[in-house]
Amino acid sequence: MIEAKGWVFWRGTLALIIGSFMVFANVYVTQPLLPMIAGHFAITELQAASSFTITTFTLGISLLFYGPLSDALGRKGIMLFTLFGVTLTTCALAFVESYPWLLVLRGVQGFFLAGLPAIAVAYMGDEYTPHALAVAVGLYISGNTLGGIGGRLIGGFVGEWQGPSAAFMVMALVSLVCVSLFAYLLPKSQRFQPRPFKVSSILQNVRLHLSNRVLLLCYLIGGFNFFIFINQYSYITFVLEAAPYSLSAKYVSLLFLTYLSGTVGSAFSGKLAGIIPQPRIMTLGTCVLIIGSLVTLQGSLSTIIMGLFLNCFGFFLCHSTASSYVSKNAHQAKASASSLYLVFYYVGASCGGFYLDPFWQYGGWSWVVAGSILVFSCVLTLTLVLSSVSRKPVEAFSAS
Known part of the structure; x- marks a missing residue:
C-alpha cells in the first residue's frame, strides 16, 4: 500500500490533482463565454447557458456507471480513456460552426468528464493506506476548485482576445499536457481486484439509498x-x-x-x-x-x-x-x-x-x-x- 510519504505517493496524488484540474477546467470554460456565445450564434441567454448545463447533465448521469464499470475493468485505463476523450472533444469544439453541434459536443464531453471524478477516490482506496487516502483526497479536491477557476480564466481572457474558438483550442492544448502528465505520473494499479459488472446491483443500490x-x-x-x-x-x-x-x-x-x-x-x-x-x-x-x-x-x-x-x-x-x-x-x-x-x-x-x-x-x-x-x-x-x-x-x- 502507498504510504503518505515518498515519491510514489506524491506522483500519484499529483497525477490525480492534474486530472481533476483538467476535468473541472473543461466543465467551466464556457461560463465566462456565455454572452459571447449568445452574440456569436444570435441565440438567447438560456440557449447560451445550455452549453454549460448540458455538460453538467451528462456528467451527472454518467457518474452512476463509471464506478461499477471500473470495478470490472480497472481504474487507470478508464480514467486515461475518458481524459483523452475530453481532450478530443475540446479540440473539436474549436472548429464548430453551428450551435447545435456545439451542444452535441458539450454533451459528449460531459460523458467523458465523469470518468475521473467517479473513479479517482476508488483508485486511491485500492492503492493508498487509510492515512494516505485522507491526505490525498483533501489535495485532490483542491484540484477541483483550481480547475474551476482556471477554466473560467482561460475562457474569459483567451475568449476576449481571440474569440470562443481560440479559448477551446487553448483549453485543448492545456488538456493534452495534463493528460500526458497524468499518464506518466499515475502509478499502475497493484491491488485492484476485478468484480463483475451488474446493472441490477447499480439499481438495487440506488433504490437502497433513496x-x-x-x-x-x-x-x-x-x-x-x-x-x-x-x-x-x-x-x-x-x-x-x-x-x-x-x-x-x-x-x-x-x-x-x-x-x-x-x-x-x-x-x-x-x-x-x-x-x-x-x-x-x-x-x-x-x-x-x-x-x-x-x-x-x-x-x-x-x-x-x-x-x-x-x-x-x-x-x-x-x-x-x-x-x-x-x-x-x-x-x-x-x-x-x-x-x-x-x-x-x-x-x-x-x-x-x-x-x-x-x-x-x-x-x-x-x-x-x-x-x-x-x-x-x-x-x-x-x-x-x-x-x-x-x-x-x-x-x-x-x-x-
Missing part, C-alpha cells in the same frame, strides 16, 4: 443549492457585461476568483462539525447563501463581488458538509451513495437555468435573486427536517 430519508434529504439539499448557485453565475455574467458595468469577458472571468472563499468554507465545515451537528451547518450555509444573494441587490460592483464571496462560502460550507454526511450515513455501498449525491448535484446544476430564466426575462437580476431565495427557503426547510430526522434515532436509543 429509501434512506437522511440520504435523500442530503441529495435534495445539495442538488437544489447547486441548482441555484451555479446558475446565478451564468446570469451575473450578462449583468456585468451590460451597462452600467460594461465589463469585458476577461474581467468577468476574474469574478470567479470568489470561488476561493469556497475553499475556506469547505475547510471551515470540518472544524465546525466537531462543535455543532452537521445538519445545523447545512442550515447555516443556506442562510449565508440567502444573505449573499440579497447583498448583490445593492447594485454596486463591490457589493456584487461581496455577495458572491458570501455565496461561495455558504454554498461550499453546506456542500462539503452534505457530502460528508452522506458518507457517514450510508449503511452500505458508500461509493455509490456518494456517486448518487453527485448525480443530484450535477443534474441540479443542469436544470437550474430553466427555472431561473423566466425570472430573468421578466425582471432581470432582481427577479433572479427573488427566484433564488424562493428555492433557498425550501432548502432551509429541508435542512431543518434533516435535523429532526437525524435526532430521532438518537432519541429512540436514549429512551431505551
